Amino acid sequence: MDVLLDTHAFIWYIEGNTSLTQKARETIEFSADNVYLSIISLWEIAIKTGKNKLTMQNEYDDLLDVLNSLNIEILPITFADTQIYKNLPLHHGDPFDRMIISQAINNNLTIIGCDRAFNDYSVQMLWS
Numbered sequence: 001m002d003v004l005l006d007t008h009a010f011i012w013y014i015e016g017n018t019s020l021t022q023k024a025r026e027t028i029e030f031s032a033d034n035v036y037l038s039i040i041s042l043w044e045i046a047i048k049t050g051k052n053k054l055t056m057q058n059e060y061d062d063l064l065d066v067l068n069s070l071n072i073e074i075l076p077i078t079f080a081d082t083q084i085y086k087n088l089p090l091h092h093g094d095p096f097d098r099m100i101i102s103q104a105i106n107n108n109l110t111i112i113g114c115d116r117a118f119n120d121y122s123v124q125m126l127w128s
Helices: 005-013 022-031 040-052 060-070 078-088 095-106 117-118
Strands: 004-005 036-037 071-077 108-113 124-126
Touching: 004 005, 004 060, 004 071, 005 022, 005 040, 022 040, 022 108, 022 124, 036 040, 036 095, 040 060, 040 071, 078 095, 095 108, 095 117, 117 124
Parallel strands: 004 036, 004 108, 036 071, 108 124
Antiparallel strands: none
């Protein structure tokens, strides 16, 4: 199974936050074939840390090294992702989350995250 981390799941994972479920952590560490983080998540983190709306244990500039050390691949946005995004129903208004949903649909990825609004879309979710 290939998984795509929602932004909060990535942050909780790298910070050892107990809000990340054991099932999610074990999937990331042991059973996922490939673990991805969308470039849109990095954009979201950059915006929020730049505006001091998010603080993290790691400096933003260190995240590429963190990703590499954990074998988490950055998933780029493709034209096909944007086509899916354009046609998604507006169940969820957050543009970052909508792109994560679009990428999961386009790449047949299971999303690791706990946002219940994702359940309104045809994506596989893994949390508890």
